[in-house]
Amino acid sequence: MNYGSLSIVGLEKNTGKTECLKYVLERLPLAHKRVAVTSIGIDGESVDQVTRTQKPEIVLREGMYFGTSEMHYRQRKLLSELIDVSDESTSLGRVVTARALTPGKILLSGPSSGSGLRRWIAHTQQHGIDLVIIDGALSRLSSASPAISQSMILATGAAYSANLTTLVQKTKHVVDLVNLPLTSEANLTALTPLEKGVWSIDIDGELHEVNGTTSLSQQLHFDGMDRCATLYVAGALVDSLLEKVRQHPTLRKCELVVRDFTKIFVDQRLFTQFLRGGGRVTVLQKSKLIAVTVNPTSPSGYRLDSDTLCEKLTEVIKLPVYDLLKEQQCN
Amino acid sequence: MQLKNVIESPCGLRYMLDELELQSGYARRWLLETEMMTTAEDVEAAYAVLRKFAAFVQQVDKTYITTLQFKLQKLKDIRTTIKNLHGGAILDDIELFEVKHLAILSTDVAKLLLAHGMEGVVAIPDLSPVITILDPDGMKIATFYIYDSYCEELKDLRKAMRSNPDEQEALLAQASELEAQVRADLSRDLRPFTASVEQALTSLARIDVFLAKALQMQRWGLCFPTLSATDVTRYEGLFNPQVLDALARVRKTFQPVDIEFGSTPTLITGANMGGKTVVLKTLTLCQYLFQYGFGIPAAAASITLRDEVHFCIGDDQSVEKGLSSFAAEMKHIDAVIAASRRGGRLLALIDEPARTTNPTEGTALVEALLDVLGNGQLSLVMTTHYDVSARGAHCLRVKGLENGQMNYQLVDAPAGEVPHEALNIAESLGIDQQWIGRARQLLERNRDKNPERHII
Numbered sequence: 178m179n180y181g182s183l184s185i186v187g188l189e190k191n192t193g194k195t196e197c198l199k200y201v202l203e204r205l206p207l208a209h210k211r212v213a214v215t216s217i218g219i220d221g222e223s224v225d226q227v228t229r230t231q232k233p234e235i236v237l238r239e240g241m242y243f244g245t246s247e248m249h250y251r252q253r254k255l256l257s258e259l260i261d262v263s264d265e266s267t268s269l270g271r272v273v274t275a276r277a278l279t280p281g282k283i284l285l286s287g288p289s290s291g292s293g294l295r296r297w298i299a300h301t302q303q304h305g306i307d308l309v310i311i312d313g314a315l316s317r318l319s320s321a322s323p324a325i326s327q328s329m330i331l332a333t334g335a336a337y338s339a340n341l342t343t344l345v346q347k348t349k350h351v352v353d354l355v356n357l358p359l360t361s362e363a364n365l366t367a368l369t370p371l372e373k374g375v376w377s378i379d380i381d382g383e384l385h386e387v388n389g390t391t392s393l394s395q396q397l398h399f400d401g402m403d404r405c406a407t408l409y410v411a412g413a414l415v416d417s418l419l420e421k422v423r424q425h426p427t428l429r430k431c432e433l434v435v436r437d438f439t440k441i442f443v444d445q446r447l448f449t450q451f452l453r454g455g456g457r458v459t460v461l462q463k464s465k466l467i468a469v470t471v472n473p474t475s476p477s478g479y480r481l482d483s484d485t486l487c488e489k490l491t492e493v494i495k496l497p498v499y500d501l502l503k504e505q506q507c508n
Numbered sequence: 509m510q511l512k513n514v515i516e517s518p519c520g521l522r523y524m525l526d527e528l529e530l531q532s533g534y535a536r537r538w539l540l541e542t543e544m545m546t547t548a549e550d551v552e553a554a555y556a557v558l559r560k561f562a563a564f565v566q567q568v569d570k571t572y573i574t575t576l577q578f579k580l581q582k583l584k585d586i587r588t589t590i591k592n593l594h595g596g597a598i599l600d601d602i603e604l605f606e607v608k609h610l611a612i613l614s615t616d617v618a619k620l621l622l623a624h625g626m627e628g629v630v631a632i633p634d635l636s637p638v639i640t641i642l643d644p645d646g647m648k649i650a651t652f653y654i655y656d657s658y659c660e661e662l663k664d665l666r667k668a669m670r671s672n673p674d675e676q677e678a679l680l681a682q683a684s685e686l687e688a689q690v691r692a693d694l695s696r697d698l699r700p701f702t703a704s705v706e707q708a709l710t711s712l713a714r715i716d717v718f719l720a721k722a723l724q725m726q727r728w729g730l731c732f733p734t735l736s737a738t739d740v741t742r743y744e745g746l747f748n749p750q751v752l753d754a755l756a757r758v759r760k761t762f763q764p765v766d767i768e769f770g771s772t773p774t775l776i777t778g779a780n781m782g783g784k785t786v787v788l789k790t791l792t793l794c795q796y797l798f799q800y801g802f803g804i805p806a807a808a809a810s811i812t813l814r815d816e817v818h819f820c821i822g823d824d825q826s827v828e829k830g831l832s833s834f835a836a837e838m839k840h841i842d843a844v845i846a847a848s849r850r851g852g853r854l855l856a857l858i859d860e861p862a863r864t865t866n867p868t869e870g871t872a873l874v875e876a877l878l879d880v881l882g883n884g885q886l887s888l889v890m891t892t893h894y895d896v897s898a899r900g901a902h903c904l905r906v907k908g909l910e911n912g913q914m915n916y917q918l919v920d921a922p923a924g925e926v927p928h929e930a931l932n933i934a935e936s937l938g939i940d941q942q943w944i945g946r947a948r949q950l951l952e953r954n955r956d957k958n959p960e961r962h963i964i
Contacts, residue, residue, distance in 0.1 A: 247602055250601075250602065251600065251601075251602075254677065254680060255680075256653065256669070256683075257653060258651050258652065259602065259605040259651055259652045259653060260651050262584065262602060262605060262606060264533065264584075273602060276651075278653065279666070279669055279670060279676075280673065280676075281676065281680075
């Protein structure tokens with residue numbers, strides 16, 4: 178694996194994210210790589226705190242590095258060597274970094290915010306870490322933001338939707354967002370420094386700020402933008418904004434740029450309509466989606482057919498799809 | 509008075525602190541908690557150390573400074589751990605790690621400074637006994653766990669754990685009892701070094717602060733002040749770093765000024781936009797910088813020590829507190845008068861007192877203030893727009909417009925001479941001609957009525 182940081186995110190609780198993390202950790206070659214594991218926020222509880230279903234504990238192998246809170250470090254069930262005490266604090270104390278000297282179980286509770294996580298990752302590089310694996314938070318994709326991790330694995334399953342067709346569609350939507358193409362080099366240079374507001378680049382390549390309002394504002398006006406070639410939304414792309422863009426005679430054909438896929442909060446149907454109407458959406462930063470895993474069982478006990486699910490998903494998203502529990506049973 | 513209590517003074521002290529290249533959060537906290545120096549010995553000692561650091565940053569290679577800064581970035585605030593150790597608590601792994609980390613860091617920094625003849629400039633206690641306790645295998649790396657070498661029995665247990673993964677949890681429970689004993693022993697052995705560990709923590713913060721101050725001096729060309737033997741404070745080529753930076757961004761330069769003041773009150777008059785407020789801000793800033801041991805933004809400075817510094821400027825914050833700007837200002841100056849009655853070495857800098865009221869009463873208030881405060885009990889520098897009689901004050905004025913260009917120099921002014929350049933300046937700003945022209949007509953008419961009044 179050549180991606181310096183990997184996020185494992187689930188589309189819903191109980192889609193098998195922790196199983197996936199366990200699967201990856203068990204199989205990583207550690208001989209020539211230094212691997213560190215952490216989570217965004219609290220994770221690794223032995224029982225799922227929302228649905229009370231059994232959750233696998235996180236088992237580390239000897240030599241693995243990990244980041245967790247002071248409190249969970251004190252409760253660790255393995256022998257480990259402290260490497261660093263960081264300035265990142267969580268409700269459970271500061272985040273400490275250590276190396277496992279024996280295999281064993283640990284509760285992971287890493288930095289609680291995306292920016293804290295980013296600082297922690299940058300900091301671990303001082304210890305020669307080759308790969309950081311991040312256990313993403315419940316139904317939050319923010320830790321998979323390319324600003325934090327270079328690559329991701331997406332866990333989906335019956336917990337997200339118990340209807341196979343809906344599940345495939347909804348998963349495809351997320352995959353499509355993750356795979357949105359990068360914008361042009363020229364746009365990257367011009368737009369990357371802009372951290373807020375809505376901006377336009379006209380057909381002459383001139384950059385303008387649109388009304389100086391935020392992307393959430395209802396008062397955003399697109400008057401006099403007939404020469405707009407690229408529209409950049411630095412903050413969140415929401416339904417009302419996309420609807421306005423879609424109804425504008427010029428903007429609907431423009432290139433719509435967002436920072437990364439985690440900034441898109443748009444209804445799937447509206448997004449599809451926009452693309453069908455000739456709209457184009459690109460991103461400034463992109464992470465590499467490596468694989469999709471499925472958990473065909475929902476917490477209520479409902480089971481989808483694993484083979485059909487994997488097959489259908491592979492067909493529409495054109496990426497490897499794994500049912501990890503099934504694979505383990507087969508091995 | 510701690511630095512954190514005056515950091516928000518409208519004189520711009522916060523900018524100086526924000527622009528300081530401090531490497532650790534702890535050094536910043538330590539600096540904010542330093543007391544204002546009020547004795548000659550403290551000030552001289554502080555500048556003696558800063559001089560060595562200033563010479564050091566001039567002489568050594570930039571990469572060497574970066575190495576030192578990189579080390580200082582690792583400084584952590586472990587005061588809670590030190591307090592626990594001092595109080596007889598048994599330290600846990602994280603706390604033991606922190607002590608070891610600090611011990612190794614302080615040894616590394618001491619070595620770096622020794623290599624450039626800086627040993628002893630800031631005394632760093634020898635923490636090698638602490639390292640020996642926490643590094644039984646002599647690995648010399650800042651990581652920590654309860655090492656096998658601390659306890660033979662623990663070593664055997666861990667061996668068993670590795671060979672019997674199934675019994676790991678039971679063995680782990682046994683091991684943790686042994687580990688607890690080791691922690692108790694280590695804490696007992698470390699306790700005699702508590703004071704040294706605490707001193708090392710402070711010393712590293714001081715080194716971080718001195719290094720940052722020295723680099724700041726180099727960046728802006730700040731000077732070392734001399735301690736004035738009299739009550740006269742004198743600046744040559746005084747400048748304001750924040751205004752200098754702001755002007756540099758629009759490709760303009762700052763015109764430095766010379767000024768001195770002592771126990772005779774100093775009254776500065778001058779045109780609008782003549783930089784009077786900037787002068788007053790900078791004087792306040794410099795007084796604080798001096799008494800907290802920073803470089804001074806001037807070509808040369810000789811400064812008198814003060815027990816208290818009062819800076820009164822009509823700021824908008826008072827309006828937020830629900831006071832009118834006049835009420836806020838009156839209360840602020842009232843506090844200065846009360847302080848002057850208590851005695852002590854005071855410096856009061858008052859910007860355009862009574863500016864918001866009518867000129868008749870305003871002038872009376874300013875003149876009366878000169879009478880009340882101008883008795884030599886405190887050093888007073890005041891700016892005004894009003895035609896006040898000098899009442900024994902030393903009067904300075906901003907040179908003002910020269911061929912359409914502002915000359916910010918301060919020159920001696922005859923008593924009572926107040927420049928009348930507001931209309932010229934307004935014109936140079938391109939303000940509405942009808943308005944300014946009409947004002948001129950009204951002035952002419954008044955002059956005809958009162959020919960003895962001196963109006964341009």
